[in-house]
Amino acid sequence: MPSRKIYAEYIAFGQSKYYVDSLSENTKRRLRQKVKRGEYLSLAPVGYINDSQNKTVVVDKKQAPVIRKAFELYAQGNQRLEDIGEFLAQHKLVSRTGKRIHISRATFILSNPFYAGLFRYAGEIYEGKHEPIIAKKLFDKVQEVLKQRGRPRHKSKIEPQVFCGLLRCVTCGMMITGEYGVKTQKLQISRTLYSPRKVRRADFLSASKSFFATRLGGLFEYAT
Numbered sequence: 001m002p003s004r005k006i007y008a009e010y011i012a013f014g015q016s017k018y019y020v021d022s023l024s025e026n027t028k029r030r031l032r033q034k035v036k037r038g039e040y041l042s043l044a045p046v047g048y049i050n051d052s053q054n055k056t057v058v059v060d061k062k063q064a065p066v067i068r069k070a071f072e073l074y075a076q077g078n079q080r081l082e083d084i085g086e087f088l089a090q091h092k093l094v095s096r097t098g099k100r101i102h103i104s105r106a107t108f109i110l111s112n113p114f115y116a117g118l119f120r121y122a123g124e125i126y127e128g129k130h131e132p133i134i135a136k137k138l139f140d141k142v143q144e145v146l147k148q149r150g151r152p153r154h155k156s157k158i159e160p161q162v163f164c165g166l167l168r169c170v171t172c173g174m175m176i177t178g179e180y181g182v183k184t185q186k187l188q189i190s191r192t193l194y195s196p197r198k199v200r201r202a203d204f205l206s207a208s209k210s211f212f213a214t215r216l217g218g219l220f221e222y223a224t
Helices: 002-036 064-075 081-090 103-110 136-150 209-216
Strands: 048-051 056-059 118-121 124-127 167-169 176-184 188-196 220-222
Touching (some): 064 136, 103 136
Antiparallel strands (some): 118 124
């Protein structure tokens, strides 16, 4: 009967799905066990070599000193990511595809805990069995520098701007104040926009009025 055939197919489909799900879960379980043992499951980063014979990751004796020096340079706080990329290029250290290491790749290297003996897996950090190239203290210092360099630099909102409290709009009679803003497109542009608003007089009214009179002509009049 058709109903029995459909029922048999449904049972077969359920068994197949159970088998696939079980196989997937067993695979994930084995991978988690390997990770907990400190075994790295992916391609080793620049500075290391995958030893296929022993199924381990070993230090690249030629590249490791260059990687270590790059961390030490950036930890000083006076080097840009462009400088690190240039340093790596000078020592002929390139990506696995043979391309020069640019800013994004330099950032990846400097933020990769693998070089300190750790590695990321499924959003978590694990201790690896591989030999670290740098000390954990050096790695943490580099992360601090990366974090500080990544913060946008802008003026304090309460910092007085030029013209504040010094000029008044001849059209509406309101005081001139400035707003600092940052606009990011292809380049990050910082600018101060001036508009007439009712604000308190700034501390620098003693600035040269003749200078502004010469530059701005009759557009504004001094606030008195």
